[in-house]
Amino acid sequence: MSETRYKLHPISALINFLKGLKELILPFVIIFGANLFREDGISGMFNQGWQGLLPLLIGGVVLLFMLIAGIIKWKRFVYWFEDGELRIEYGLFVKKKRYIPFERIQSLNYTEGIFHRPLGLVKVKVETAGSGKAGQSEAELTAIYRAEADRIEQEMHMAKRGYAPQAGPGGEKLYGPAEAEPPRDEPVEEQARVLYRMSMKELLVLATTSGGIGVVISGVALFLSQFAELIPYDAIYEEVMLFMRFGYLVVALTVFAGLLLAWVISVAMTLIANYQFTIHADDERIYITRGLLEKKKVSVPFNRVQGIKMTQNPLRQLFGYVNVTVESAGGTLADKDEKIRLFPLVKQEKMKPVLDELFPDFDWTPELTRLPKRSRPFFYRLSIGWLVPAFAALGYFFYPYGLWAIAVVPVIVAIGLWQHRSAGYSISGRQLTAQFRGISLHRFYMLKKRIQVVAVTRTIFQRRRDVASVHATIKSGMLGATALVPNLAREDAECILAWYEPSRQRQAIDQETTKNPQPNEIG
Numbered sequence: 001m002s003e004t005r006y007k008l009h010p011i012s013a014l015i016n017f018l019k020g021l022k023e024l025i026l027p028f029v030i031i032f033g034a035n036l037f038r039e040d041g042i043s044g045m046f047n048q049g050w051q052g053l054l055p056l057l058i059g060g061v062v063l064l065f066m067l068i069a070g071i072i073k074w075k076r077f078v079y080w081f082e083d084g085e086l087r088i089e090y091g092l093f094v095k096k097k098r099y100i101p102f103e104r105i106q107s108l109n110y111t112e113g114i115f116h117r118p119l120g121l122v123k124v125k126v127e128t129a130g131s132g133k134a135g136q137s138e139a140e141l142t143a144i145y146r147a148e149a150d151r152i153e154q155e156m157h158m159a160k161r162g163y164a165p166q167a168g169p170g171g172e173k174l175y176g177p178a179e180a181e182p183p184r185d186e187p188v189e190e191q192a193r194v195l196y197r198m199s200m201k202e203l204l205v206l207a208t209t210s211g212g213i214g215v216v217i218s219g220v221a222l223f224l225s226q227f228a229e230l231i232p233y234d235a236i237y238e239e240v241m242l243f244m245r246f247g248y249l250v251v252a253l254t255v256f257a258g259l260l261l262a263w264v265i266s267v268a269m270t271l272i273a274n275y276q277f278t279i280h281a282d283d284e285r286i287y288i289t290r291g292l293l294e295k296k297k298v299s300v301p302f303n304r305v306q307g308i309k310m311t312q313n314p315l316r317q318l319f320g321y322v323n324v325t326v327e328s329a330g331g332t333l334a335d336k337d338e339k340i341r342l343f344p345l346v347k348q349e350k351m352k353p354v355l356d357e358l359f360p361d362f363d364w365t366p367e368l369t370r371l372p373k374r375s376r377p378f379f380y381r382l383s384i385g386w387l388v389p390a391f392a393a394l395g396y397f398f399y400p401y402g403l404w405a406i407a408v409v410p411v412i413v414a415i416g417l418w419q420h421r422s423a424g425y426s427i428s429g430r431q432l433t434a435q436f437r438g439i440s441l442h443r444f445y446m447l448k449k450r451i452q453v454v455a456v457t458r459t460i461f462q463r464r465r466d467v468a469s470v471h472a473t474i475k476s477g478m479l480g481a482t483a484l485v486p487n488l489a490r491e492d493a494e495c496i497l498a499w500y501e502p503s504r505q506r507q508a509i510d511q512e513t514t515k516n517p518q519p520n521e522i523g
Helices: 011-036 042-047 054-076 146-160 200-208 213-225 233-244 248-273 314-318 348-358 373-379 381-397 401-422 460-465 490-500 502-515
Strands: 078-082 085-090 096-101 105-112 121-128 139-145 164-167 173-176 193-197 278-281 285-290 295-301 305-312 321-328 340-347 424-428 431-437 441-447 451-457 467-474 481-489
Touching: 011 054, 011 139, 054 085, 085 146, 105 146, 121 146, 139 146, 193 348, 200 248, 200 340, 278 348, 285 340, 295 321, 305 314, 305 481, 314 321, 321 348, 340 348, 373 381, 373 401, 373 460, 373 467, 373 481, 381 401, 401 431, 424 481, 424 490, 431 467, 431 481, 431 490, 441 467, 441 481, 451 490, 460 467, 467 490, 481 490
Parallel strands: none
Antiparallel strands: 078 085, 085 096, 105 121, 105 295, 121 139, 164 173, 193 278, 278 285, 285 295, 305 321, 305 441, 321 340, 424 431, 431 441, 451 467, 467 481
């Protein structure tokens, strides 16, 4: 029988409107930007009668339509609980229904934006095992009270334990059988134990070393690329050439000021996004909360964790800091295939006790088998080969100064030797640890039962040196995650492959069964 039907908070209508408006900002800016570069500017729109006002009229109609659509979407959206499922119904002309069994729900991710927090609301994203394939959540409740979000979590908690709701004597909802545990009144996050809370010092180190300046610059470049046809490049070029006459020092200071501003913006963005980063955990899940203006809560079931990845750029490695990422099946953030960061930045000595408590099956300090000396040339020879034509062109067209490009060769060789020295692997019990380096150092920890594919590749040049590369892939997000051990000894590659080979697992089990035969069952 159908349960009580619940609606979203009315603020959902405004949020839906603003979400649609966000998608139209770029077209609106282009339309009014085009009028801005006309001879008489935007004021000319008002001097041409109704034809000049046509863009404004169309824009007003679009905004009104989006506002009405947001209100209708809110009015027609309902959800309820029935037969162990979260059921959702929405749509005006085409009514859509979505039934999500509670046992398929992997996590409920909460977000508290600037419209949610003053009213005590949250946005709930329902994640299932198949959600990550499309890069989107299975369902989204735009704005509901926190108590209602806790009710969903309570229903999911009870359904997964096989407790079916029953009507009590006074009509209240009870969970049978009689000895079953009662529904939990307090939120799961309050029940979970706090394992780690990022300090302000760690947050500042994270913000200043995050490399977010590249994101800011690329975002500005992407925004400007949308107006390529409207930008007067000739006028800008003349202004730049005029500016260059002030001297290289002024130009350099201006560029430095621009980069400094981008860096300050990236630091501020990182501080806001990771403010009060906290890790909670109970017996089933890890809960990660963070954010200042928009508070987010992500839950990661332990049974969905496929592996752990640690990353250190050279600066963080120098000071003993590490970034830890959870590779989770179907585990992403928001509507992107963004990995879940267990520790955005943490000291190694503070990280290990938390990881030991969360993942006791992992060995976090394995002894790595290093690469053979004969594989060293593979780490720099190809890079130098690609640059030989560039060196030749620079030396020919800019002789003799172009010959200084050859000074890059020792740097490439040094980086290659550094990469060779950093790489390695370890097999300890049922765990594979793989370590490799680009510029940052990456280390993967993965259990044998979670590995999807192990591939060994050998080029014709690797065969001559008797080396091979190993790729181990686990399920993570949309595309998976691959750990690489490049150019290790052939016998080591075969050792990893033999360790993973399923037929050898079955053979070992058969041998153990032969040594210790089980008694036959007598019916």
